[in-house]
Amino acid sequence: MKVLSFLKREPMLTVSVLAAVAALIITPPSWELLSDIDWRTLGTLFMMLTVLEGFKKENIFRPLLRLAGNIRSMVGLSLFLVFSVFFSSMFVTNDVSLIIFVPLTIILFRAGGKERYILPVISMENIAAVRGSLLTPFGSPQNLFIYGQSGVSAWRFISYMFPIWVISGILLIGFVAFLYRRNIRQRTDIESFQFIGEWQRWRRGRRIAYLLIFALVITTIVTRMSWWFLVVPAVAIAVFIIDRQVLALTDYVLLLTFFCFFIFSSSIARNEAISSFLSSAVANSEYLWSILLSQAISNVPAAIVLYPFAVNRGALLYGLDSAGLCTLIGSLASVINYRLYVREYPGKGKKFILVFTLISLAFFAIVAVPGYFISLSPL
DSSP: OHHHHHHHHOHHHHHHHHHHHHHHHHSOOOHHHHHHSOHHHHHHHHHHHHHHHHHHHHTTTHHHHHHHHTOOBHHHHHHHHHHHHHHHHHHHOHHHHHHHHHHHHHHHHHHTTOGGGHHHHHHHHHHHHHHHGGGSTTSSHHHHHHHHHHOOOHHHHHHHHHHHHHHHHHHHHHHHHHHTTTOTTOBOOOOOOGGGOOOOGGGHHHHHHHHHHHHHHHHHHHTTOTTHHHHHHHHHHHHHHHHHHHHHHSOHHHHHHHHHHHHHHHHHHTOHHHHHHHHHHSTTOHHHHHHHHHHHHOHHHHHHHHGGGOSOHHHHHHHHHHHTTTOGGGOHHHHHHHHHHHHHSTTOHHHHHHHHHHHHHHHHHHHHHHHHHHTTSOO
């Protein structure tokens, strides 16, 4: 009964577990299956989630909170947060940018008594993460995978993605303006900075240590360090030494959810019947296939499954970077956003899914057609 109750509270984990079990029935488990799992992404996610908990406990985001708290209009604050995600996601990946800015959004909007805007704004931040990160080869796991496999230059990759990136940025400004259309000059009502807390002098060493660990993690991500599997335990040991309680706060439910999705995608890819079908169906329909398959297994696993059968890699890439705008499962970054919200507001998962889906689908409806026509030219 306790297990059933837990799975009810964690719908995304439930979906991922069921998907993994179904896939393992179709394709029996093997050592090859384990080797196909994207352990690098799981390791990176573990490090970022753990460091974030350290940041929160040591109040390292205090200067950023003070900076954002000085913005007096809701439009200005929302644009600041949304475009912080949009631009930072290009360099630290869409997952990491959400892990940093979604908690900050919740803190700031609570401080001003504007909690009714939290869901629409973090939904726009999700769009910003998905669409901002598409510009660079290392902005998202699927970009990094296709960039590494395709052999195209970084300049060619960026110039190919630039038009849809610009369109997305302009649209986000319009979406924020539409949210506050009834009172475009609405104030944030943040009267004091008590919510940012104080820095205790004796904890200064811990703050510096976490910043150094964060720099190491970002370096590992951006440089595609081949020794990443040594960095993961090193980070875990360092955090254990600094404050072992932080390791207990890491969101292991999210890590398990990702793990199950990777099992599903790896099992499907190794099934001969499914692979044979995809080889004839995907060619010249990459844009549609990448969007549809991502709704079942998310865009990172879909990239791994579909790439061997793709003729137009640009269409595949555009579809994968649009898939996160359709449903929650479409992008693993969206799953992270969901988890960050329900940890603060337990029992409001359905409300998140409703608001998120309505806003994301509205955005997708606008960008889907131009994205398709731009993707007709090869990468």
